[in-house]
Amino acid sequence: MKRNESYDEFIKGIWRDNPVFAQVLGMCPMLAVTNSAVNAIAMGGATFFVLVGSSFLVSTFRNIIPKQVRISCFIIIIATFVTIADYTLLALVPGVHKELGAFIPLIVANCLILGRQEAFASRYPTRLAVMDALGMATGFLIALFSLGAVREILGDGALFGVKLFGENFEPWIIMILPPGGFLTLGVILLFFNWFKYKKDEFLADVADAERSSR
């Protein structure tokens, strides 16, 4: 039972409550830095680190932090992890850090992270909070990567900088410009919602069939 519970907290972030496709949170990095797969993964990785680290600390200290100052404490914790991620990226991968620019410090303001602290980590035991953060962060990473991959393939004819289509491919430049982010996200959201709609319809059909057969 216990194992199922933490598994459920993990899996919900990836699909049912995916932070981007279902909750539509964290749109700023989602649209801004997904112009290539590498940028998307670096951003997803940094957010992953910040979200899991913050959720762990917030959940561990949830009974010590007075609720009157909880938001300030969450922000201090999140900002510390963001600074650590910022300097680490700058030291290890200066090229990627240059591309992401101001969007790494802006992770502090990602509503996904503060939202998880307030809605989940500050109310649940550490183990569940970490599972929830892992799931949400993975879901966010997958969403960033799917956008980044689509945009890089169409807009640059490449994936991870490797050319896919040869010399004759005319890159679809709009896809790596800001409008491409909106177009890609719109199509993916459309698919996600269509799938959910179809699934609900199917479940309703099954329920109907069961009722009439009884």
Added chain:
Amino acid sequence: MTAARQDVAPPSALRLILTLAIAGLLSGIAIIGIYESTLPTITANKARELREAVFKVLPGVTSMQALVHRDGALVVVPEPGKDEPVVYGGYDEQGEFVGFAMPGAGPGFQDTIALLYGYRPSEQIVVGMEILASRETPGLGDKIYKDAVWVAGFSALSVDPEIVAVKKGTAAAANEIDAITGATISSKAVVRIINETHAAWRERLPESGAEPALVENGDSQ
């Protein structure tokens, strides 16, 4: 699920202050720790990037040193001041002066473009150009560093009287370069930055042949 917490008396103001103070203190320690531990790598990365850029814009150069303009002359400084304009002298294997690597920056299409160009004073020509930082439009303006033909155009470009960007295919004189189709603003910005940097330094550079010699224990490799 945890049991709902019973809120008794509200915590004292002292407790609130202490909580935030301790959180801030721990956060400060963590941030200073990561800053101190990554600083050497970051500084080394920046120095390596600069060195690679200088060697790229000045073909044949194997060592370099930073130069600043003080009291009417160029002097060698191991550690230039933070806001002091700097140029880099490039020297070949025999320690002979080859040219200056001049950093310049100015407005591009979207944001500041920072670049470095190699200048050989004996012939008054630009011998190389490298974009250090730019946020030009991907696919269009970013050709100022992705278009190999354009970058190669800076390998022997006269700055006398100044560089002129002309329509593609019409460059004829020694001081003319073909602008990039679709990136006219960005390519003109690059040319303007070089011209402005050159104009600002023209009077401050020593006469050809009188450049500062390479300081042996300086920034050589």
